[in-house]
Amino acid sequence: MHQSRINDKYGFNGNGFNWHSDFETWHSEDGMPRMRAVSASLMLTDNNEFNGPLMLIPGSHQYFIPCAGETPANHWRDSLKSQRLGIPDQEILRELASRGGIEAPKGPPGSLLLFECNTLHASNKNLSPWPRSNLFFVYNGVDNHLQAPTGGTEPRPEFLGARRNTAPLDMLDPVHPWERRGWDYPQR
Template structure:
């Protein structure tokens, strides 16, 4: 029986505990071998995220939003399992496997500025564990309950260690009214086990409304009392990097303005998926890449690959 530092999805409630993995994985002697300075690295270690207002220009983002609009009219695509509809309106909630669907999105995952930061944080080569668009139409986009991505990926996908980072790029303006992502600073330092076993094929319902893998209110209250809640906002093109164990959520969109964000999940090549730790069967590949692909190579904005030095 394999050892598990992050036991979760149990019948009885378990206490939260300090994580067993570092937050920044680059060895100390190579800590500054990347675009992030000591202040940014320290902020990421302390808070579990970094926010960059206007990282890309709004003009750079416009074609991606147009592509999302085209997807909404593609009947064949809409019938695929990787397209999740809003439980109330039926509008697109999420489209998964974006880096395989769209060459434009695939190239964006290899942007040297993002990839450089991610490699620095994760201590080496990475691949795409998951990619998706989360979309909230005006007046109708449903929210996402509080959760740790790692808890789900560990329980249902078999991700062994906390060695992954999500990059969220705002395709539309994110403001206080249209359901921005909310995070609990410092929550990534604790692993919060969740009570209740994983239902069979849980992903079919959890992507619309999550129930399994939601922390208890007492744990959420304690962590919010310590770290508060922040909601990084910004115009289209802003970037948010957040650690895989940082607790986050979002409210429904009560405004007339859409909120569309693109997510790439980078996982270390040394953190390949195993069998799920708290589910009978792994989730589909569009949710959890099990192909063990080659490490991502950097690509400049013109689509030309960067060559690594020997």
């Protein structure tokens, strides 16, 4: 698991996110060597055309679009709130959208969207009265260990780019994951 997060967009004031490729950030800021990660977005609320659903450009995963500029130190503190750097050129976005279109997958709670880490995606603000909440789980290939960030910055915190405890899960292992890590079971 490379990272997990919740993306909440409250009704009337949920922020949007500019076009970007997650791999471009993970390569530059986490040192992810290759495009061997997939995002799983689990819809916790309805995702509809009004509440800022994720938009994707089909086929864009086939092209690595590097973004100009340097990554400032601790960029992650701002980039998780608003995407200002790492945004592809508008002409490139226009060309890729003219080839593949733009899709905004929608669905009820429990729907699952899987997309490749290099897929260009964005979302609009939520101006509707309805919330839009999704859980994101990013899975990285076990042979794709994070290296030094290619952008020359310090690695992002562990919760954004897992470097420890990256062993593959063994579905047949009878040992509970808590025990494997030497942790005590949570008390209820």
